[in-house]
Amino acid sequence: MPFDKRIELIREFPDRSIKWLLETPDNLHGLLLVVADNLADMIDYKRIKLLDRTFISDDFRKLEADIVFKAPFLYEDCSVTNEVIIYILIEHQSSVDNEIAFRVLSYMIRIWESQRKEWSNSNISIDQRRFNTILPIVFYTGSQQWSELKGMRQLVDIPPMLEGLIPQHEIYFLNLKASSTDRLVKKDNPFGWILTVMNKENSDSKEFEKVVCEVSEHLQGMSESELENWTKLMHFLLALIYHRRDREEHERLLKIIEETIPEKTRKEDVKEMGQTMAQYLIEQGEKKGKIEGKIEGKKEGLVEAVSLGLELKFGPDGLILMEKVQKVESLERLELIKEAIKINNNLSDIEKLI
Numbered sequence: 001m002p003f004d005k006r007i008e009l010i011r012e013f014p015d016r017s018i019k020w021l022l023e024t025p026d027n028l029h030g031l032l033l034v035v036a037d038n039l040a041d042m043i044d045y046k047r048i049k050l051l052d053r054t055f056i057s058d059d060f061r062k063l064e065a066d067i068v069f070k071a072p073f074l075y076e077d078c079s080v081t082n083e084v085i086i087y088i089l090i091e092h093q094s095s096v097d098n099e100i101a102f103r104v105l106s107y108m109i110r111i112w113e114s115q116r117k118e119w120s121n122s123n124i125s126i127d128q129r130r131f132n133t134i135l136p137i138v139f140y141t142g143s144q145q146w147s148e149l150k151g152m153r154q155l156v157d158i159p160p161m162l163e164g165l166i167p168q169h170e171i172y173f174l175n176l177k178a179s180s181t182d183r184l185v186k187k188d189n190p191f192g193w194i195l196t197v198m199n200k201e202n203s204d205s206k207e208f209e210k211v212v213c214e215v216s217e218h219l220q221g222m223s224e225s226e227l228e229n230w231t232k233l234m235h236f237l238l239a240l241i242y243h244r245r246d247r248e249e250h251e252r253l254l255k256i257i258e259e260t261i262p263e264k265t266r267k268e269d270v271k272e273m274g275q276t277m278a279q280y281l282i283e284q285g286e287k288k289g290k291i292e293g294k295i296e297g298k299k300e301g302l303v304e305a306v307s308l309g310l311e312l313k314f315g316p317d318g319l320i321l322m323e324k325v326q327k328v329e330s331l332e333r334l335e336l337i338k339e340a341i342k343i344n345n346n347l348s349d350i351e352k353l354i
Contacts (some may be wrong), residue, residue, distance in 0.1 A: 009127035017141065018090050019067050021191070021236055023050055026229050028069065028086070030191025034184055035116070035137055035172040042235045043084070044072040049083075065090040068111065070132065085111060085134045094142040101152050104136045104171055122321065137172045146175050190226075193218045193235055201244045208245065212237070212253055216260040235273055242277040250278065309341035310350070317347060324354045 021027045034041035037287040048071035069086040072172040088103060091097065112131050119129050140146055153166045176199055184195045193215045200211045215237065222230040234257075241253050261267040305324050310318030328334055338354050344350060 004324060013243050015065070015092070016122050016237060017239060018141070019065065021065055021194070021232065022088060024229050024232060025225070027191040027233075030187075030189035031088075031174070032086075033189050034179075034192055034195065035174045035186040036135070037187065039135070040187075042076075043086070044074055048073050053093050053142070065092065066107065073133075079196075083279055085132045086137070087111065088137045090137055091138060091140045091142065091270045094144050095267075096142075096144055100138060100149055100153060101153060101169075101171065102208075104138065105152065105167065105169060106134060108134050108169065116132070120178050125190070126161060135172070135345065136169065137174070140173070140175045141177070143177050143202070144180070147178070154304055171304060188218075190219055190222055190233055192311045194236060197237060197240060203238060205249055208249075209253065209256060212241070213256050213260060216257045220260055220262065230237060231269065234266075238270065238273050242274075249304060250274075299329075299334065304330060306338050306341065309338060311344075313341055314347050316348075321347075321351055324351075328354060 020030060027050050028044055028048070029040060029043070032043065043310070048069050051068040051070055066091070070083050071086065073082065073084045073169070087104075087107060089100075089107070091100075093321045097103065111134060115131055116129075123239055131296055138149065147169055152168060153163055156166050158166060175197060179195075179199060181196050181199065184192045185201065186192070197211055197215050200208055203211070216234075219230060219237075237257070242250060246251065254271070258267055261270060302325060307319070307322055310321060310325075325334075325337065333353070337350065340350055340353055
């Protein structure tokens with residue numbers, strides 16, 4: 001992986017890493033094996049298409065945690081039927097969204113609306129138009145308990161005899177933190193093993209080391225034809241370690257991974273990735289320290305200026321407010337107080353600003 005891509009992965013890991021993994025068809029297959037194993041092998045992954053930004057409306061494009069594919073759907077005899085759309089909503093937030101069924105339905109409508117627009121632009125007659133089936137998946141990575149998704153019928157206040165009027169759509173749901181390891185690795189897919197690390201990312205150091213070792217060993221079973229995805233999964237694993245685990249664990253975890261890799265070139269690639277991440281995080285820490293130092297220095301200067309202004313203008317009475325002033329964290333507020341002292345002769349008015 002090029003250096004700039006590695007840095008991009010490290011920098012954007014919290015928000016885009018799962019989406020980045022799922023852009024690889026093999027990993028999408030792995031996700032479907034977990035959430036919809038009866039359908040997972042009925043998708044033609046060789047002809048799958050990641051739908052680009054031209055497919056969806058401008059406001060929909062801003063949903064960075066959403067990913068949409070289109071692929072041929074296969075019968076059991078491998079004959080091709082109509083294409084299906086796979087829509088994945090990745091929920092990172094910790095809180096449960098009880099209106100998720102409505103959100104998913106609204107996104108599905110937008111996808112179908114974009115199809116209608118395409119038909120109109122292509123002058124396709126109405127009798128030839130057929131919407132694609134959408135397979136919606138909610139991938140929840142938060143830690144709050146979320147046992148099931150509420151359907152639209154649970155969200156609408158409606159008499160039982162009118163329930164048939166409410167649209168119903170099935171949603172495949174993966175609550176990652178609540179899933180057992182057996183469920184995630186049932187099909188022994190590499191992506192499923194990576195999910196186990198995410199599942200255990202907050203466990204104690206011994207348990208996490210054990211999981212990392214086990215997962216890395218399983219990934220070494222990937223063939224040379226899978227080398228590109230092996231590299232991607234290993235980079236993800238390292239990025240997760242450097243983002244989610246304490247710094248004192250990093251070197252030990254990297255060594256554990258290296259010891260599971262028999263092939264020299266792969267071992268060196270992983271070592272280089274670890275060094276890149278470590279150096280990047282050190283540099284970011286240094287930058288943060290400098291910024292915080294500058295802010296703290298500016299705050300001290302403003303506090304001193306306010307103190308001088310209060311003393312010169314209001315004497316000992318003004319200095320009574322200094323205990324409150326020193327508790328003000330906002331630089332903007334301190335600036336405001338400093339300027340107010342210059343133009344306001346009423347000490348009580350100054351106190352109201354603190």
